[in-house]
């Protein structure tokens with residue numbers, strides 16, 4: 001009886017502290033449940049819809065809780081620019097999600113690392129992308145190889161009499177090949193897809209899991225939750241996926257180690273080679289405690305794969321669904337391509353003329369709203385936002401999904417209207433509220449590569465191929481919201497235009 005009263009007393013103290021002291025330190029938001037916070041809201045309502053609802057109810061700044069962590073969420077473009085861009089260093093931190101003690105030992109990698117490790121490695125990654133040809137013809141050629149392989153394969157299938165296409169699978173392996181060739185220097189084979197399917201399955205599971213209610217609830221205390229019946233299963237999934245990722249990326253690093261000439265003056269041809277050479281140079285120079293460890297290499301490869309494959313392939317999947325569902329958009333894109341390109345391959349030089357195609361890509365990114373809940377940031381000092389004092393180390397998110405469906409900026413926001421990104425002269429323009437890659441110092445590191453891929457795959461596929469819905473097999477367009485928002489499986493018809 002005594003023990004029971006003590007437990008009751010402790011619970012009362014916890015509840016008073018939680019509801020009357022901690023909650024009041026942050027902007028208002030929906031009532032969290034003790035221990036699990038607001039994660040329960042995401043069970044019945046998709047995350048991005050929850051944020052829309054909360055924006056209507058609580059305004060452009062509010063707080064929701066995951067477990068016992070308060071997360072301040074900002075929903076307005078102007079407030080986001082005033083904070084994450086104008087005062088960028090104050091928002092540059094990342095939430096130290098404790099799962100990463102398991103998944104990215106030492107908080108390494110590119111997505112969740114902080115401080116000099118993150119800064120040095122982000123700069124290094126951007127430099128490697130440039131050295132591999134981003135911003136020059138070299139990267140375009142790399143991507144175009146995969147675009148051409150996709151089109152050739154599809155035309156071969158058409159000739160062979162195929163009438164029903166799972167075009168997402170083809171986009172998926174193409175985008176997988178681009179990132180794989182950047183990281184490891186080789187593409188996936190379409191004849192034997194086993195390796196790609198395995199790698200992709202791992203990535204999809206991890207991205208899906210990272211958006212799951214159980215994963216988010218367990219985030220900061222997984223070492224205790226894993227002993228509880230319902231939560232054990234999620235822990236085992238994370239544990240196994242980590243083990244398999246280590247095997248996949250570890251094998252790639254080992255292969256490179258076997259053949260690499262660390263002293264060679266030649267330009268590296270992939271990320272692993274560039275990293276190992278840079279690491280060797282620092283070690284040789286006697287630089288102590290640098291940020292280029294073997295663990296960092298592993299975590300960076302994982303992050304580039306997770307952040308770079310699923311995102312781009314899924315955006316393209318949405319784009320082709322929207323184009324199929326809106327045949328007049330397909331017609332307008334193709335009319336523009338006929339006028340400025342003809343039957344040859346579209347390159348970046350054509351981009352300036354292809355206003356409607358650019359607007360179609362932009363509108364697909366806006367409407368699909370790929371990232372329903374942004375990657376959490378952390379304030380690095382006390383800040384004040386819209387009159388609210390937010391302490392240092394608060395987890396904070398610029399909720400880009402809410403901005404991109406905001407009727408104030410995008411009237412009739414749930415409709416697909418590429419015209420909204422054309423000015424009165426028909427020229428493409430991107431307003432600041434269009435922020436699929438986020439903004440500020442932690443904005444997407446792969447934005448340049450993703451933009452190149454989105455343009456080249458879209459323009460060339462629409463130029464060479466005609467897409468349609470198959471009678472009796474309508475595309476549902478159902479949104480499956482997890483770490484990213486993916487469409488339900490779909491098939492389409494494709495014929496050749498040339």
Ligand code: HEM
Pocket residue numbers: 110111112122179303304307308309311312315370371374375376398436437438439441442443444445446447449450
């Ligand atoms: C359509 C495709 C893509 C979209 C919509 C997208 C979107 C995003 C978003 C919203 C973030 C979080 C930004 C923030 O924290 O505020 C992010 C971060 C990141 N993205 Fe992307 N991304 C895409 C493609 C790529 C590609 C192709 C790569 C690399 C090959 C990549 C690598 C990264 C990395 C490493 C980060 C973490 C950056 C940091 O914390 O410094 N992404 N991305």
